[in-house]
Amino acid sequence: MGMSAPLMTNTPPHDHAASREGNLPERLARAVTLGGPIPVSQFMAAANTHYYATRDPLGADGDFTTAPEISQMFGELIGLWAADLWDRAGRPDVRWVELGPGRGTLTVDAMRAAARAGFAPPVHFVETSPALRARQAERVPGATWHDDVEDLPTDRPLLIIANEFFDALPIRQLVRGRSGWHERIVACQDLLFLPIAGASVPDSVIPEHLREAPPGAIIETSPTSVGIMRVLAARIVAQGGALLAIDYGYEGPALGETLQAVRGHAFANPFEEPGDRDLTAHVDFATLGMVGRASGAAVSGPVPQGTFLTRLGIDARAAALGPRVAPDRDRLVEAMGTLFKALAMRHRDWPEPAGFA
Template structure:
């Protein structure tokens, strides 16, 4: 076993099974801290084509202009290799605005990659150290899906938290203690045995932190991720990816990316409760299409026909077009952002 697997196995042997949220947090901290997974195991929209970052940059510049051109900060959460920000800044600069750039990133190896593409960036381990004297325009592309989740499973005697045990060096899910009925949405309390609900207190906590800052300072938050609407839904979405193939999320913790579908309705509700206005979510296909991605693809395809394949990956219904969704939250008195008709 790896060092992380050994540490987790030892902790379980000493104190008993651990929550899936604890297992996921430890695994992803190890995974993102040990190298640069983008391209090796998976790709994000910004790595598929420059068009994605360019559209986000244009969206940001337009929103700032209609807000009165404040001296806003550009902030990306979990910026990968920095590709999205680099492409967005190229478009933003064409409008005459050169924002101060901040990255929220804990991985030292990824910070080195980001510095190669965005040398002017300033780094933070979390959102608490971001400047508090100017509006914030925050971008979170495939950020919330990697935050830890809890899994709750229905048994014949009620709902229980799902935990991770370790037997003979193998990690596996087991049923833990019962959870209060109030934790379960009323529509799902009588779900059939074996049903699983996923919730993410970590994602809600981060959203509340971000929303409080945006509400106090002004600005907006743009979230792009794969997920669903309507609140917690029965089903298991926790997954692992290695070399662009699905793998068991419980094998070799720290060597695979763990993620889960994002509950956009709950995130939006947390933002609204903090005083922000929510826009969307809408399908990524509709967001990018309404902001002119097709025209940009046609222009680029004159020199590179492969651009149309990238366009399909970003917008196709059998690719990222509808599974991925876009949600924006804006501060009071900020204009309604483009792309959410």
């Protein structure tokens, strides 16, 4: 099962033409041969940029299915969550923003449900994939597209939805050796990509309680996620509004490797055939929350997705739709309900959002 969003970062800029070219493994192998092994983060960024630029990965014929594609209930509840928050904030003039919106399904379902509450803001998408932008344009023809979170409107509050977005952003891996910690890098020989230990890193970059981990232990961080969260938090603090992030993850820092690949709805080797499979890693919600608070925003959660959707009323909605949606409800609340989590960040003058208490 796939759990991802298109790779959108504020650094580095994407080369769409290069992303559409074939033979990404050959180009990466050439780069490694000429310049030496590259960090896991650089490998993941190159692979996902190419992957999303060249296909629609969703659905039965793709590699994975996301929550909005499982059931209309997911997007509807997110739309009503936003409409309720907007209403209690005094109904300001806002912009709806979705990061990595896939086919646009979540926004379509959200706007349909929210319109009944009088909430119908202009839609903005942060999306770099030409293939997915085309699908989104079919579903939400009036949307405005952005390559980067830095390009979002600056003159009014933003309601930002990041569903299965942060998991596809590049991660840095640090591996414990016999005498210390090392950057994990990717080497290549004859188109075979292998992770190895690279240059040593000072203990000061390792959380104190993890420094004496056994050899082979891995710590993952995502500087790209931190950078994006910092930009979005600054916008919310300056402009008003809120962000809702839903993804699979944990509250770190913690030991363990979570980098994975999905192809054809099955797990695959993340270091094989880069650019032809979806690479993701679990999201550290504790770090995202810390960034939000340090920036001056109010943070709620994380709470398990199952708890969040139950508090928003998924059981009543499922009952209204009838028995046919019971398996979808169970998948969202039970199967995905614990591993997936929800985190909200808002301007301190905005009310506490629903679903977190």
